[in-house]
Amino acid sequence: MQAVSTWLTSGARPPAALLAGALGTWIGVRPALTAGTFLLLVPLVVLARSPIRALRQMPDQPAAPLPPAPADQTSPPASPAVPSSARTDDARHERALGGDAS
Known part of the structure; x- marks a missing residue:
């Protein structure tokens, strides 16, 4: 949820800056800042x-849980969440001592 919120606010900044610049050029800086201040009150009114x-x-x-989604028959089975290590403990030990780990 935080990532989506950050993505939306970051994505809205360039168009908002363009709109603010155009509004400031069209009606002036002080009226544009006043309009922006009043626009900041919109979420407050909506929440109130x-x-x-x-x-x-x-x-x-909810009273009853949602039914599980049907399994896709064309996709291969899911891989394990954490892959197993390909190296053994001996290989790690040899590498730590400066040996060849291949």
């Missing part, structure tokens, strides 16, 4: 009018 204000505890879990 939403049902989130009345929320005092987390909602309950």
